[in-house]
Amino acid sequence: MNNPFFNNNGPFKLRDILNDLSLENDQNNQDQSIIDIKDLQNSKSNEITFFHSKKYKTAANNTKASYCITTKNLQNELPKSCIPIIVDNVLVSTSMVTAKFYPDSIYDDYDNTVEEINKTKFNDKVEFGRNVLLGKNVSIGFNCKIGHNTIIEKNVIIENNCSIGSNIIIRNTFIRNNVRILDNCVIGKHGFGFFPNDNKNLRYPHMGIVLIEDDCEIGCGSTIDRGSMSNTTIGKNTYLDNQIHIAHNVRIGENSIIAGQVGIAGSSIIGNNVKIGGQAGISGHLKIGNNVEIAGGSGVIKDIPDNSKVMGYPAKNIRQFLKENR
């Protein structure tokens, strides 16, 4: 599920894209229309992609994109059908091109498209409290409740039988059935992703969404950031306690249980049936297997295989940790 919510401002001429990157226009077919920007795997003909690390070599070898932002060193990994656009910093250039296609995905100002819910078509369909606001492009299913002062900003789909509490802000989010979101959460905000720059950091676009599957519960005061290129996902029947922070691009599996004040850094993948104790932290870009138990307070800094129980900082086998720390 890609980009149901952010408007693609393209197509753009190749010429304009090269101009924005301050590149010399020595490419042929500068009048070519570029339709979209996507990652290596998902991009197609007449689209542009990016390739910044050997880690993604296989995907680069097989990309269907017509153009690819990359470096001199990496360009030879691309197929002949894909014309390299050579830059110094692939991610910064990609960010600039993405911002051109999806300008709304960079900053999260408050949503000025909202209306009071009782002036919308949901007045008779949804049970709601005082001062509930709905933005553009919102869809709400049957038998849903929305509490006081809650703002469903633009680009939200809520399916059936959901209970949304009070003082909540949701945007760019797809909530499936029987989900309960408790008070004071902020869901769907852009992630903490930017290129540091001494004069002024450069925020990069977050075009992903938050996807919350059936039967989940999200505790009070939690924050779940939307993804940048991919989505942030909470799997079916997973429960989150209060004051949890889920960063962008994180994917959590089904039937997992996450206790209070846990933080999961960007792009980590958590399996099914995982239990995470209170205040544990998980670094970014990690893979936590299925049936893993992480003790409260742990700091996880490497991948954890299926069926493991870990504890400590850095988290290690729980028996070893307890033996070493009698």
Add this chain to the structure above:
Amino acid sequence: MNNPFFNNNGPFKLRDILNDLSLENDQNNQDQSIIDIKDLQNSKSNEITFFHSKKYKTAANNTKASYCITTKNLQNELPKSCIPIIVDNVLVSTSMVTAKFYPDSIYDDYDNTVEEINKTKFNDKVEFGRNVLLGKNVSIGFNCKIGHNTIIEKNVIIENNCSIGSNIIIRNTFIRNNVRILDNCVIGKHGFGFFPNDNKNLRYPHMGIVLIEDDCEIGCGSTIDRGSMSNTTIGKNTYLDNQIHIAHNVRIGENSIIAGQVGIAGSSIIGNNVKIGGQAGISGHLKIGNNVEIAGGSGVIKDIPDNSKVMGYPAKNIRQFLKENR
């Protein structure tokens, strides 16, 4: 103080209770009325209780309940006056029976009984900001202030001289005198208690309340969950800093000081004059004595005796910790 807030939907016939538990109705007196469900110590004649662990053997020996949900192995600990109801999983069955008596204690949808405070009897008695909402069964004493956008949901008692900030949500809570609750707190929500189940977790009832004694201060963005069978209590003149999470059934003594981002897991008991540094975490079901000092960032995973100073994860004697970690 038990159940001042949740309506008892009983009495129910023993027959109906057995039916709900899918038990064969081979008991005598199936027409007997069961008035209430309580724990082993507090239940009386014509009430039902539950007994799931040898830890509670003494209480079981002396229970005054007429019926007790328990297992085959434990049933012989009950007095003759108490008829055992044998089940596979005591806690699941207890949860189902409790839900029958107290259906409102399971899910925390937004409170649709609220009115704007200026349309209530408190209009002249309380000093209040904009958009303040009050639910049913709310009582507020003299000289109280309630800030903007705050929602006092149903079942709240606030005594005298309290200052409640803005954007706060309170329910099922008893706040005594001279208490200050700072902005953005959520107090009295159900705890993170449920029976995990691969298809769909089973939430158990939370019929307890939050009790905040005289002269407390609760910092911004904190969450205090109400108890399940017992209460969550903050003792007299105890101060909590910002972004603290207090789970269900926790009891904190008097004159304690708890710094920012601390988390205390369910059912732990904290003594008087305890100091807890920022970001420390305390596991569930522990007993922390009086005059204990817990250094910031510590992870406490076992009981701490009176007058101790601890540090580290797992927390140990602070001198030992500092010696080992020079």
Add this chain to the structure above:
Amino acid sequence: MNNPFFNNNGPFKLRDILNDLSLENDQNNQDQSIIDIKDLQNSKSNEITFFHSKKYKTAANNTKASYCITTKNLQNELPKSCIPIIVDNVLVSTSMVTAKFYPDSIYDDYDNTVEEINKTKFNDKVEFGRNVLLGKNVSIGFNCKIGHNTIIEKNVIIENNCSIGSNIIIRNTFIRNNVRILDNCVIGKHGFGFFPNDNKNLRYPHMGIVLIEDDCEIGCGSTIDRGSMSNTTIGKNTYLDNQIHIAHNVRIGENSIIAGQVGIAGSSIIGNNVKIGGQAGISGHLKIGNNVEIAGGSGVIKDIPDNSKVMGYPAKNIRQFLKENR
């Protein structure tokens, strides 16, 4: 920048100040007017200051204050132009005198001076959402946005091109240009500062402000407390992620990056270009140098020199930590 926001209720006669401290009035010139109370360095003639620790000996030697609250042991460090006022507990007495001059700086009840923004002079100047409230003594520059349900309480200056999100509460804060504050933050509340007292804690005044310099971003659900005597400062182009807690008197430099759920205790000073990973905690009264990197989950309990990379609890050199914790 000192006290732009809190009204000085003085001057007071020396006699009244001594009375409040229950001191015998054996001083000469009891009719002398005392204009203000400040720290040792900033106070001038006809003002009162305080001196409670040998650490501040040099400042005491050179103070320009006419009076100084101090102890018997420390009084000889003061110049002849400064008359000592001898007390048992300097900080408690200072707190009482400060409260006399600045009574509004002690408790943070909700702001009852607010008006709806569309009834203020900012109606045409600012782009704003629903239910936005502004207190007294608020100034907002050009091209600013303020989201739904946000309360800008009294004593706030916002310069140009700022984006303030929804459900935010700000008071006693100076926000410079191009700053973005994300949803659900509470900024400018008093710090967690008080004198513990078994019957009833004694809150001390917080007359400082929060100063957020140009180009900062503050993530959702963060809390930044204002200073007591000095200010809490976030330097230019520093980015904070979600659910961060910055305590009173903390100063963070420029171009720093602080990930989710970090907590920084009172009066610590963080340099420029510092990177702090998620959930790290920094104890109070520390000095973290420039270009320091603190790994996620670390607990910092001592000063960190420039250009260091640290990890662990207690935080130490990152290479050493990783070697010891393979």
